[in-house]
Amino acid sequence: MADTALDGLIEALRRLPGVGVKSAQRMAYHLLQHDRDGARRIATALTDAATRIRHCARCHTFTETEVCGTCSDARRDARLLAVVESPADQAAMERSGSYRGLYFVLMGRLSPLDGIGVADIGADALLARACDGVVEEVILATGFTAEGELTAHALAQALKARGLKVTRLARGVPAGSELEYVDLSTIAYALVDRR
């Protein structure tokens, strides 16, 4: 039966997103039975990260320095600023190898139903960042979900009101897709945005 430290571990693991009581139990049993070294490593990594990681003063992504490596890279094109929802989205754009500008990471997206408004995604900081006199074009690269579109729409209005050029990633048929398997609204958008 569960003793105190085991109950405490299961309870703590449930704080991880997507982990319910069954998964937390499975994780705890696995670590205690097969990977105590792993348990200690995860503990150290968590403490390290919680202590050392902060937000980049320029783009808000996670970093251990005042300004992140991307923002302080002089080879990047400071006239382009891509607005993304998360460091994961930023990483996906970097992997594409086709963007050489800078980023602003919202660390979220507008979600009125969850009470997440413009203040929560650092819209003021984005406006200040985009009006630094160097940025010429803001590329809205939020997701093509309802919330991502809402976020892009709200930010586009605020940015345009300050006289900035604002663009949005193109919608269309994904590379490598057969038309037969592409959903209808994607085909509709690809028709409208045909070039």
Next chain:
Amino acid sequence: MADTALDGLIEALRRLPGVGVKSAQRMAYHLLQHDRDGARRIATALTDAATRIRHCARCHTFTETEVCGTCSDARRDARLLAVVESPADQAAMERSGSYRGLYFVLMGRLSPLDGIGVADIGADALLARACDGVVEEVILATGFTAEGELTAHALAQALKARGLKVTRLARGVPAGSELEYVDLSTIAYALVDRR
């Protein structure tokens, strides 16, 4: 972009069972963005558990003492010994409220394909425990999966060779089921074991 402490955290979280790189990223971002207190609590709980939890000398379950609370409970019937695969299975039997005997927790099950043999599930310790002169009946309560059945079969042979009474949990139609929705092999077993 990811700096060292963040990469380290994502890498460490991947050691959790069922957690791939995407889930590990999501967990790391969630903890750093919304729940740094949670990150520290999980770290403490992991260190605590890895340091304090060991195996009960009698039944092998997780405990913080030499002998677990269940094994040292004098009100339990020491003539009955239920063999289960995991603390989770033991907890399920306890919740049923219909068992007052003691347990032996294998902390695994036979799995020849994964190279898990009788030595890995503490079969010798079970035999020594069951032959203490007090145990009169060993109830094999491993799962009704292929591996659970194999484990029960192997243990039954070894226990019977030592003259112990060995029983197995009954197979049959689950309580509350409509026959229409019960799988065929369960109905077949329920017919064979009808009483």
